[in-house]
Amino acid sequence: MLTPMELFVKEMQELFQPDEVYIMNGSQEEADRLIGIAQKSKVDGKVVLTKLNDKEYPNSYYHCSNTNDVARTEHLTFVCTPSKGQAGPNNNWIEPGEAKEKMTEFFKGAMKRRTMYVIPFVMGTFESKYSKNCVQITDSIYVALSMRVMARVGKQVIKRIGSSSDFFKGIHSIGDVNPDRRYIMHFPQENLVMSFGSGYGGNALLGKKCYSLRIASYLGYKEGWLAEHMIIMGVQSPDGKATYFLGAFPSACGKTNLALLEPVLKGYKVWTLGDDIAWINIGEDGQLYAINPEAGFFGVAPGTGLKTNPVMMKTLKNNKFYPTLFTNTAVNNSNNTPWWEGVSDEVPSDLTDWQGQKYDKNSGKPAAHPNSRFTVSIYNCPTLSPECDNPKGVPISGIIFGGRRKDTVPLVCEAKDWNSGVFTASIIGSETTAAASGETGNVRRDPMAMLPFCGYNMGEYFQHWINIGKKLKKPPKIFMVNWFRKDEVGKFMWPGFRDNSRIIKWMIERIEGKTGTKESEIGLFPQDNAIDLNGLNITKETMVKLFKVDKEEWKQEIKMIEEFYAKFGDKIPEDLRNHLAELKIKFGL
Ligand code: OXD
Ligand code: MN
Numbered sequence: 001m002l003t004p005m006e007l008f009v010k011e012m013q014e015l016f017q018p019d020e021v022y023i024m025n026g027s028q029e030e031a032d033r034l035i036g037i038a039q040k041s042k043v044d045g046k047v048v049l050t051k052l053n054d055k056e057y058p059n060s061y062y063h064c065s066n067t068n069d070v071a072r073t074e075h076l077t078f079v080c081t082p083s084k085g086q087a088g089p090n091n092n093w094i095e096p097g098e099a100k101e102k103m104t105e106f107f108k109g110a111m112k113r114r115t116m117y118v119i120p121f122v123m124g125t126f127e128s129k130y131s132k133n134c135v136q137i138t139d140s141i142y143v144a145l146s147m148r149v150m151a152r153v154g155k156q157v158i159k160r161i162g163s164s165s166d167f168f169k170g171i172h173s174i175g176d177v178n179p180d181r182r183y184i185m186h187f188p189q190e191n192l193v194m195s196f197g198s199g200y201g202g203n204a205l206l207g208k209k210c211y212s213l214r215i216a217s218y219l220g221y222k223e224g225w226l227a228e229h230m231i232i233m234g235v236q237s238p239d240g241k242a243t244y245f246l247g248a249f250p251s252a253c254g255k256t257n258l259a260l261l262e263p264v265l266k267g268y269k270v271w272t273l274g275d276d277i278a279w280i281n282i283g284e285d286g287q288l289y290a291i292n293p294e295a296g297f298f299g300v301a302p303g304t305g306l307k308t309n310p311v312m313m314k315t316l317k318n319n320k321f322y323p324t325l326f327t328n329t330a331v332n333n334s335n336n337t338p339w340w341e342g343v344s345d346e347v348p349s350d351l352t353d354w355q356g357q358k359y360d361k362n363s364g365k366p367a368a369h370p371n372s373r374f375t376v377s378i379y380n381c382p383t384l385s386p387e388c389d390n391p392k393g394v395p396i397s398g399i400i401f402g403g404r405r406k407d408t409v410p411l412v413c414e415a416k417d418w419n420s421g422v423f424t425a426s427i428i429g430s431e432t433t434a435a436a437s438g439e440t441g442n443v444r445r446d447p448m449a450m451l452p453f454c455g456y457n458m459g460e461y462f463q464h465w466i467n468i469g470k471k472l473k474k475p476p477k478i479f480m481v482n483w484f485r486k487d488e489v490g491k492f493m494w495p496g497f498r499d500n501s502r503i504i505k506w507m508i509e510r511i512e513g514k515t516g517t518k519e520s521e522i523g524l525f526p527q528d529n530a531i532d533l534n535g536l537n538i539t540k541e542t543m544v545k546l547f548k549v550d551k552e553e554w555k556q557e558i559k560m561i562e563e564f565y566a567k568f569g570d571k572i573p574e575d576l577r578n579h580l581a582e583l584k585i586k587f588g589l
Contacts, residue, residue: 004165005135005158009118012137012171015104018111023118024144026154031145035061035323038141043199044177046356048142052326053336059322062331062338063142065199066177067355070328071371071437072202072209072251074452077184079214081456088457089567099185103171103194106181110139110173110196117144120157123168123212123279123293128391130225130281130291132216133161136170136206143172143204145323146375149296151207167191168215170206174199186210188218188455201298201327201373212277212293214455220279221456221464224471229449230278231259232290234385234394235504238267242385243508246278246290246476247400248425248449252371252433254483254496256299260311260383263501265532270501271385272311272378273394275299281393286473289393294378300434301329301340301372308342308497314382321377328354329374330367340368370434397511402481403430403446408553409482411494411546412503412531413523414510418469421478423579424523426462427561428480445564459571466573477511480523485546493542502532521549521586554587 002010013021024030038049038061049061079091080099087093094102117138124131134151138144147153161167168191175181175197182197193210195203202209216227231249234242249255259275274292283289297315304312316324326338333350347367351359354369378384387394401424403409409429415421426447432440436452445451447458454461469475481503483496506526509515517524525547533543561580565572 003161003163005161005167008135008169013116015107016111016116016137016139016173017109018114018116018139020115021118022115024120024148024153026148031148031323034141034145038145041141043140043142043174049325052338056335056337057317057324058319060316060324060326060338062329063325063327064354064356065328068179069177069198069200070369071200071434072452073179073182073184073198074436074438076182077452079186079188079455081188086456088459088571090451090454090458094185096187100194103183103185103196106175106196107171107173110175114139115141117141119144119147119153120155120161121147121151121153121207122157122160123151123207124291125389125391126152126156126160127389128291130279130393131293132168133157133166134168134170134207134211136172138172138204140172140174140199140204142199143174146201146205146325147207149323149325149375149377150205150294150298152295168211170211171195172204172206174204184210186214186455188215191215201375205298208277208294208298209453212279213450213453216279216293217450217453217461218455221460224282224468226280226465226468228278228280229276229453231255231275232273232278232292232394233259233261234271234273234387235508236269236271237508242271243397243511244290244394245398245400245504245507246280246396247402249402250404250430250433250446250449251436252300253402253404253430256297256312257309257497258500260309260315260381261501262310262498263504264498264535265501265505268501268505270383271387272381272383273385273388274378280396282468282471283392283395286471288396288472288476290396291393292378292388296375296377298373298375301326301338301343301374302366302368302370303342304340305342305344311381311383315376315380316374318380318382321379324377324380325375326372327375328369328372330354330359340372341366396476398477398479398507400479400481400507401425401428401448402483403428404433404484405429405431405443405482406484406486408550408557409480409485410522410525410549411482411485412506413480413520413525414517415478415480415523418472418475418478419466419575420523420579422462422465422469423576424478424480426576429557429560443560445560457568457571459568459573462576463573466575477507479507487542487545493546495536495538499536502536506531521554522583551587555589558584558587558589
């Protein structure tokens with residue numbers, strides 16, 4: 001008799017009708033073989049992988065996607081729960097039966113003359129009880145190779161699954177990369193995702209956003225844990241002690257830079273555990289413990305350079321685990337290296353842009369796509385925490401929420417307690433970035449940086465956060481930050497990047513009870529001179545401006561929060577509504 005996994009593969013083979021079926025085993029020989037095939041294959045008229053300069057970027061390959069397929073497509077992403085209310089106003093919804101019918105039509109025979117890759121993988125380590133077994137089907141060799149970097153792929157998973165039917169099913173075909181025939185459909189109740197028509201990471205590496213956030217957030221809701229869009233980092237202070245933080249920021253807000261931070265402050269060191277997703281459980285001691293379900297970084301290239309993120313530059317040049325993939329960057333033809341805005345001050349003279357054209361410096365356009373990416377193993381990261389593979393995860397003392405705001409939101413603010421923190425996180429707004437298709441720079445509410453990734457009704461998600469807090473014996477402190485505030489002439493007031501360690505230092509001092517706070521209308525601020533500004537050229541006036549709570553701006557903000565909350569009706573927990581009412585009173589509304 002066939003096991004549920006074997007049955008699934010057989011059904012997929014019948015549906016897709018591929019020429020060949022290949023079950024991945026995770027071996028190094030397999031990586032070499034697939035890289036070889038990808039260098040000879042064309043998709044959409046383009047060679048899938050091209051080898052880059054091996055001295056400068058060892059074991060690295062260039063991939064260029066269809067120009068219509070460069071970011072997550074939120075308007076084509078659906079959560080297909082039995083009722084619309086379960087998906088909530090935060091998700092697009094289609095009735096599950098209708099969604100499956102539509103997808104099945106696309107899938108029928110879609111892999112003729114192609115290979116169907118079967119990817120058994122775990123999200124989390126093989127040893128952790130918090131890890132989850134998964135199987136993805138795909139006809140994209142780029143996706144298959146990327147999954148080997150981003151997740152733990154291997155034969156062991158087939159053993160782990162055994163005769164169980166409890167595994168995630170991810171069904172993907174790149175189809176004909178036609179945006180009119182592109183859908184990413186999630187079925188949380190069935191542990192299933194169907195994706196067609198895109199090869200972009202967030203749409204096609206189904207273990208990432210689709211499973212580890214949208215489906216897993218729903219599993220967490222059912223099972224009493226949290227799947228969050230968060231970095232995990234340990235910050236070692238001069239006394240040698242590591243304090244573990246989670247950090248939630250919307251896409252392309254410097255999350256990866258923070259996770260791999262090289263602090264400017266002497267004696268401090270960041271230990272990296274994850275740059276995008278955290279699975280958070282309550283440990284036996286009543287503390288939160290986090291694991292990173294992923295095994296790689298899928299980072300935004302533009303803006304990454306020796307000044308902004310030297311650790312990532314070292315990671316990208318590390319040779320240990322491969323391949324490292326560069327997608328939609330430009331290529332410097334003089335030495336066959338990937339190039340993007342921010343990797344060097346000078347723009348090389350002989351560049352091919354991300355669309356394969358000779359780059360004209362005077363065009364006013366960037367050479368690399370603003371959402372061009374690198375895919376690299378986390379095990380290449382020189383600051384990888386020794387706790388990275390700890391099956392229990394790391395104990396969390398602080399949670400940092402952030403957004404990208406040119407005004408309104410102060411540099412840092414601490415929530416009084418867990419529920420106030422949940423409220424603060426629920427009202428985050430951020431300017432949209434290139435990680436999702438659509439206009440950039442508009443402020444939208446992005447609670448917990450999870451708006452595009454919460455796989456169920458966000459009102460219930462807020463309640464779930466409050467319920468988790470009730471079970472904690474030692475809740476972490478919750479902080480809100482905004483590195484992106486600008487002055488009257490549009491200049492960033494805070495230097496950001498490595499100087500953000502100054503704020504983290506203050507947070508550690510708060511966690512350890514070494515410094516007090518000042519009350520403000522929106523939470524607790526650092527006391528005067530409590531932030532270590534040693535060696536930083538910043539005026540007192542600028543610091544005052546960074547913490548300004550502008551009444552008019554906050555009145556506007558509250559209006560936007562009310563509009564956002566109103567979409568969820570009575571699903572917004574009473575506690576959060578009370579917090580909003582209090583905030584209104586503080587601003588005379
Ligand atoms: C990502 C995103 O790719 O958040 O990490 O869009
Ligand atoms: Mn992300």
